[in-house]
Amino acid sequence: MESMEHGMAQLILDSLPSPVLMSDLHGRLIFVNRAVEDDLGVERGELLGRPLIEALYQGRKFDRRGKYRSALMETLETGRSFNARFMEVKTVFHQLPRFFLVDTFFVHSSGGQLLGACAVYHDIFRHRELLKRAVMSRLTTISEQFETIYAFAEAIGARDLYTMGHSEKVAEYARLIAEALGLQEKEVDLAYICGIVHDVGKIGVPENILNKPGPLLPEEFVQITCHPDKGAAILSHISWLEQVVPVVLAHHERYDGRGYPRGLKGEEIPLLSRILSVADAFDAMTSDRSYRRALPVPVAINELKRNAGTQFDPRIVEVFVQVLLEYQF
Ligand SMILES: [Fe+2]
Incomplete structure (x- = not known):
């Protein structure tokens, strides 16, 4: 009977989508x-x-900031268990950090003997409600209004599935860059929010142009280049998003002044827009699209470096590459 139960437990655990x-x-x-x-x-x-x-983790128990890389190890060594703790996970087998909500707990035998500890990883991109909760608890400054920005993300995603997941990843990369640049917590949160809403203006671009696989005609390109203006106009109606408006407006400006819509150059471009531009390009390159496969991360890093100083702010590329390398490429 016990071995039947055991076999059943194994089957159930192997059918679970969560690691x-x-x-x-x-x-x-x-x-x-x-x-x-x-x-x-x-x-x-x-x-x-x-x-x-x-x-x-290649024998490295702690990250650069002295935090445990493994929730399981932290629970074992500190005796603390976690309940839906938001974590970036980057093992030697991951190309990029993944974001999970992690539960950990101690496991005892039926006789009460302590056997070890267990960790369950819930993929936040599969659990949108959990993601909302996790981000709300993490945003330090404006959590109560987070519902509004999530509504924008949903609105964009409803038209274009790529943009939905894309916005979330750009937001996470922008947050990592802002943190690595040593910006204040409020700015780091703002970087995340800007990432979520940066393409909201695509709501005003016809779907056949947004999803067109081949090259765009000049008049179609003009429609695309309107999306930062449209996004800024939409967001300007929400007073607490005031600081986001200039960032969204400038997210397609280039460091050398050859971007759109204003042709701003260098430091004229808001810092968070320069961050978004790098995060945006990196995610676009490392994602599968309908018309091409994702580029390997090292190739995408080289592309960022090649365009540092022309398309991108070189200091931001340098910091982002460092962040990516820290995740053990
Ligand atoms: Fe955009």
Whole structure:
């Protein structure tokens, strides 16, 4: 009976879409479910029995800021468990950081003996409500109005699925850059919000132009170039988004002055717009589109570097590349 239950438990855990890992009291992996194999692209045989910090984090327990890289290890060593904790996860098997809500807890035998700790990773991009909650709790300055900006993200996403996920990723990259530049918390939050709403003006661009796979005709390109103006006009009606308006307006300006809609140059372009421009380009290059496959991250990094000083602010490219390298390319 017990082994039947055991087999059933294994089947259920392997059917769960969320990665589940368990380690013994010494930090050695003693269980991973199929979602872990899928997420990391490795067989469980390569992980089980190994110290999790060595197997997943190249032996590096802490990040540059001295925080634990692994929630499971943190729980084991501090005795604290986590409930829907928002975390960036970047193991040796991930090309880019992924964002999860993580639960951790201790596991006891039926006799009450402590066996180890377990972690469950909920993918926030699969759980939109959870994402909303997570970001609201993380935004320090304006959480109560977050509903409004999320409504914008939904409005854009309703027309163009690529733009939806794209806005969220641009927002996360912009936040990482702002943080690495040492901006104040309020500005870091603002960078995230600008990322979410930066393409809201695409609501005013006809769908056949937005989703056109081939090159655009000159008159179609003119329609596209209107989206920063349209976005700024829409957002200007919301008083608490006042600071976002100039950033959205300038997110397609280029450092060398050859961008649109105003042809602003260098420091004339708001700092957050310069950040968005790098984040936006990086995500566009590293995402699959209907007309081409995603570029590998190192190729996208080279493209950013090649265009530093012309399209992009070189200081921001440098900082972003450092952030990406910190995630162990
Ligand atoms: Fe845009």
